[in-house]
Amino acid sequence: MLEGNGYSLAQELGSAGSCLEEFQTVPMMQCSGGQVCNHGVRTDKAFYLANEQNPDFTVKPESNLDDLIGFVSRCAVCGGPSKIIARHSFTAEVPECPEGFEEIWEGFSYLMVTSSGASGGGQTLASAGSCLEEFYVPTFVECLGRGTCAYYINNLDYWLAQNPDMTQPGMWGMGNVYSGINDILDMGVARCAVCAAKVQMRHINYFQD
Numbered sequence: 001m002l003e004g005n006g007y008s009l010a011q012e013l014g015s016a017g018s019c020l021e022e023f024q025t026v027p028m029m030q031c032s033g034g035q036v037c038n039h040g041v042r043t044d045k046a047f048y049l050a051n052e053q054n055p056d057f058t059v060k061p062e063s064n065l066d067d068l069i070g071f072v073s074r075c076a077v078c079g080g081p082s083k084i085i086a087r088h089s090f091t092a093e094v095p096e097c098p099e100g101f102e103e104i105w106e107g108f109s110y111l112m113v114t115s116s117g118a119s120g121g122g123q124t125l126a127s128a129g130s131c132l133e134e135f136y137v138p139t140f141v142e143c144l145g146r147g148t149c150a151y152y153i154n155n156l157d158y159w160l161a162q163n164p165d166m167t168q169p170g171m172w173g174m175g176n177v178y179s180g181i182n183d184i185l186d187m188g189v190a191r192c193a194v195c196a197a198k199v200q201m202r203h204i205n206y207f208q209d
Helices: 065-069 181-188
Strands: 002-004 007-009 029-031 037-039 045-049 084-088 101-114 120-122 140-144 156-159 191-197
Touching (some): 084 101
Antiparallel strands (some): 002 007, 029 037, 084 191, 101 120
């Protein structure tokens, strides 16, 4: 997610645009109508997927590039002939793929991140970007225009919650607090699967009489 001048733009994690080939703390610049552009404006922010399950919030913001990259999750862009969808179970069980689809990976149902003020961004729940293979809290590391990155406790992640009692939609679990990773995984966060349509190949012999 990118934030500039108080406005945010979320990149769909299931799209190639979310996987940058080069790392910059803030990869954009701000341009005005007077043919002047500024890179690294103080209020600009960039949010990258993190790779630490238990980050240390007491660590001061990092500015060394080699150290910063260690906090950021890596990615790859892949192509294929199949249609890709995500399914969410709203339970602790991984859902099955629809008929004619096969599972690529299973994960946890991720919805969105919010930052200070009104900024934030989310994922399309039909997209592979809404089914993260790992559960991290916080999910993102925040980078600022001054060239530092850190974990900030005011950034909030939203995940789909479990609701195993569908006879009480929207009521099960209301007010529950899940403390600790085991409680969150067992009773809190919903599971998901990313599925690819099975491709049927047919050979046609055009030289046959």
